[in-house]
Amino acid sequence: QKEVEQNSGPLSVPEGAIASLNCTYSDRGSQSFFWYRQYSGKSPELIMSIYSNGDKEDGRFTAQLNKASQYVSLLIRDSQPSDSATYLCAVNSNTGNQFYFGTGTSLTVIP
Amino acid sequence: DAGITQSPRHKVTETGTPVTLRCHQTENHRYMYWYRQDPGHGLRLIHYSYGVKDTDKGEVSDGYSVSRSKTEDFLLTLESATSSQTSVYFCAISGDREGEQYFGPGTRLTVT
Numbered sequence: 001q002k003e004v005e006q007n008s009g010p011l012s013v014p015e016g017a018i019a020s021l022n023c024t025y026s027d028r029g030s031q032s033f034f035w036y037r038q039y040s041g042k043s044p045e046l047i048m049s050i051y052s053n054g055d056k057e058d059g060r061f062t063a064q065l066n067k068a069s070q071y072v073s074l075l076i077r078d079s080q081p082s083d084s085a086t087y088l089c090a091v092n093s094n095t096g097n098q099f100y101f102g103t104g105t106s107l108t109v110i111p
Numbered sequence: 112d113a114g115i116t117q118s119p120r121h122k123v124t125e126t127g128t129p130v131t132l133r134c135h136q137t138e139n140h141r142y143m144y145w146y147r148q149d150p151g152h153g154l155r156l157i158h159y160s161y162g163v164k165d166t167d168k169g170e171v172s173d174g175y176s177v178s179r180s181k182t183e184d185f186l187l188t189l190e191s192a193t194s195s196q197t198s199v200y201f202c203a204i205s206g207d208r209e210g211e212q213y214f215g216p217g218t219r220l221t222v223t
Contacts, residue, residue: 090212
């Protein structure tokens with residue numbers, strides 16, 4: 001079982017819609033959770049971090065964490081073509097020293 | 112890119128040759144990481160550093176070594192490159208042990 005699992009997609013949504021990206025993780029001791037966006041040929045860029053259960057909103061982005069279900073999600077409201085990218089979920093290890101990344105979900109926003 | 116540079120940005124080398132990749136930061140962050148990214152595997156941690164001369168292995172450390180003699184520089188060495196080490200290598204930095212990471216632009220390495 002992989003430490004972090006994401007649906008690889010591709011996920012396609014029309015412009016203006018809500019995109020929902022999901023991630024599950026295996027280490028119950030994980031305390032830090034992150035979403036990164038990666039455009040093709042570029043490096044990952046941090047979008048959101050979340051450390052406690054519940055929702056965290058930043059502009060059009062909302063991260064949701066449920067530690068009991070070992071589940072973290074990212075909602076993108078009013079999706080724009082510029083949101084088309086691969087989204088990576090990252091989780092730290094229970095020792096806190098290492099991070100595990102999912103393989104990413106490819107999102108395409110259709111104008 | 113949060114004050115992180117990587118060099119070289121592209122390199123082609125032959126099997127069996129040594130290769131060193133450099134990561135340089137201007138943020139004075141304590142933690143530095145080396146990842147490789149391959150299709151179907153995502154980002155995988157090779158080695159990380161939690162201070163000058165303090166390093167530890169990640170999940171895919173075999174065939175790689177690292178050194179950190181200054182806060183700002185973290186070197187990744189492939190002692191004898193193999194074709195399986197063809198990949199894109201990213202350096203990342205963080206100010207906190209469990210905190211947010213910021214990535215460099217990456218190095219595309221091809222081993223022929």
